[in-house]
Amino acid sequence: MKRSLAIQPSAPPGNSPETAEAAPKTLAEATYWRLRSDIVWGKLPPGSPLRSDELRAAYDVGISPLREALSRLAVEQLVTTVGQRGFRVAPITAADVLDVMETRLVIEREALTRSIKAGDLSWETNLVASFHSLSRLPIPHGPGNAAESWARHHRNFHMALLAACGSDWQLRLAGLLFDQAERYSMVRALKVSAPKLTRDTISEHKQILDAALARNSKAAVAALEKHYRATTKQVLAALQLSSAS
Amino acid sequence: MKRSLAIQPSAPPGNSPETAEAAPKTLAEATYWRLRSDIVWGKLPPGSPLRSDELRAAYDVGISPLREALSRLAVEQLVTTVGQRGFRVAPITAADVLDVMETRLVIEREALTRSIKAGDLSWETNLVASFHSLSRLPIPHGPGNAAESWARHHRNFHMALLAACGSDWQLRLAGLLFDQAERYSMVRALKVSAPKLTRDTISEHKQILDAALARNSKAAVAALEKHYRATTKQVLAALQLSSAS
DNA sequence: TCGCTCATTAATTTGGAAATTTTATATGAC
DNA sequence: GTCATATAAAATTTCCAAATTAATGAGCGA
Structure with missing residues (x-):
């Protein structure tokens, strides 16, 4: 008898209320x-x-x-x-991680700058809301539903930052690369024990938020770069650990 | 009887020698x-x-x-x-055209700069070769095999510019957006009569090439922007014409 | 005439069986 | 023992027919 897939596949979409995406029709x-x-x-x-x-x-x-x-x-x-x-x-390599993270920055620098310039009140409001729910969620240790929920809010916050950039393509590409990066972060979450994650991600996010609300795009971009580069460093470290094991 | 598709679909790949792509296996x-x-x-x-x-x-x-x-x-x-x-x-809208062209610039500015910095002799060689064959090909008027051949060489030249950037993702995204843009250019080629195309695209390309070979990234980026913005303008004009008809 | 319901038609979407290709195993020659 | 070849098994890929869903139009009443 063939061994079946070792995973518990995600359930068919009995749509969770927090994700308001278009329901799949096929x-x-x-x-x-x-x-x-x-x-x-x-x-x-x-x-x-x-x-x-x-x-x-x-x-x-x-x-x-x-x-x-x-x-x-x-x-x-x-x-x-x-x-x-x-x-x-798709397998994960160190070169991929670096490439994805740097390419995200190329796109998001531009998109964030535009978004800060063009964002209206509803953009601000949505941004503040996204940050709030993210900041009140406990940072999950190890995989599970809590981790997925946190990751979803994390994604929402980052996309909310760019939402007013006015370019559908930039949003789409940023989302695509975000999900690539998320996969790398999961490797980290799965392989590295929780205590090693000593970064204060909340404050990193808050710095981006504050600069964005102050309409200071230079500072916001700088904070974003700092945030991404810190993540990159951690993921690369975790990747080396896991390849050594 | 149902009317069949009005197009002559492209032939199965009896591979033309000029495209050295990996042969499809399925x-x-x-x-x-x-x-x-x-x-x-x-x-x-x-x-x-x-x-x-x-x-x-x-x-x-x-x-x-x-x-x-x-x-x-x-x-x-x-x-x-x-x-x-x-x-x-997918339909074409003016907003799409602008978005695609500006997003191409966001990516290609970075990729071209990196490529110029890192490119070695084989990069230069390939670049010169791509330009040469492009420049010797007659600019096609109206659709046909000649137009496709020209467009393919055009793509090769632009990708050769970026080839040494060291980022697979940037190359991939640039290629993706190039093909989107190509579709817009085809609208132009199909709908606008040839005499209206009075741009000297050869010289536009030569300016980019020369700056790249001189390792002057600022100038190369400027020439690239000029080239793309000129294309954008023409496409938008053609789009208005065709929507008016 | 207009709007509605309900059958009819046409299209997309899906499941599974047949065909093709790759991978693994066994056999034999050197 | 090693390599090459032939055979068998397993997997992917493709075709096609059944099921599902959307579009169309006729009939009917207001």
Whole structure:
């Protein structure tokens, strides 16, 4: 008997109230989101193979929507696919981490500057709200639902910063790269014991927030860079640890 | 009897010698590239519906690889898909044009600067070669094989500029946005009569090349911006013309 | 004439079986 | 023992038909 997939796949979307995304209208789309979450939050670890039969059983869908979902994820570089040799979760390398983080900065420097310049009251309000809920959530140690919830709020805050930039493409690319980076952070969360995380991320976020509200784009960009570079450093350290083990 | 698709779909890859891309190993992949080309080069015009039966007949493939290809294109924003209402070629709006062109600049400014800093002799060589073949190709008037060939060389030159930037993500995103922009340029080529194109694009490209070879990144970036902004202006003008007709 | 409901038609979407390709295993020659 | 070749097993990829969903239009009453 074949061993089935070792993961607990994420449930079909009985939509959690905190995420107000457009409900998927097709099975393929739903499967895409479920797989995406499971990859981004590390349930499907980097490098692991994605065999159609196992996934079909685990997610309870046919082959067609499954392949469609995997194909989409391949375009986003969340999974890799080689010729007739199937799909696997994209592996993580140190070079990738650096590249993604620096490229995020290239885009977000511009988007944040524009957003600060153009943001109106509703932008400010949403930003303050995003920060508040993020700051009141306990920083999770180790994987689990709390970690996912925190990560979602974290994403919301960062996207809220850029929301008023006026460029759909910049928002889209920033989101794409955010999710790539999230995957790296999950490696960190999974592999490194909690006590080592001694950064004060709340205050890092607050610095960005304050500068943004003060409409000081130079300071906001500087704070953002500091935040990202600190994350990069931690992830790289965790990656070395895990590759040594 | 149903009217079949009005286009002559691009041939299966009996690979033309000038494109040294990795040969597609699956039908889905091949179909993806054929469709992509036909969308980017304007054979499938913006907004036109992509019905599975028609495409199946036109490209002579089954439904599964077709959907897989369309799904991938949807992630790239080259086609749109709504719930259970199928796929269509993504429409073009003036706002899109501006957004894509400005976002290209955000990425390419950085990538070009890095490339100029890090480029070695083989980078220079490849760059010079790309420029040469581009400059000797007659600028095509109206659609056709010559137009596609020119566009391919044009793409090669622009990517050669960035090739040494050291960031896979920046290269990938630049390429993605290049193809988006190409679609807009095709609208221009299709709708505007040739005599109106009085720009000296060769000299625009030469200015970028010379600055790059002189390792003068400030000047190269300035020339690139000039080149893109001129293109943007023309595309926007053509778009207004065509929407007025 | 307009608006509504309900059947009819046309399209997309999905599941699974057949075909193809890769990977693993066994057999034999050197 | 090592390499090459042939065979078997496993996996991916594709085709196609059934199921589902949206679009269309006729009939009917106000």
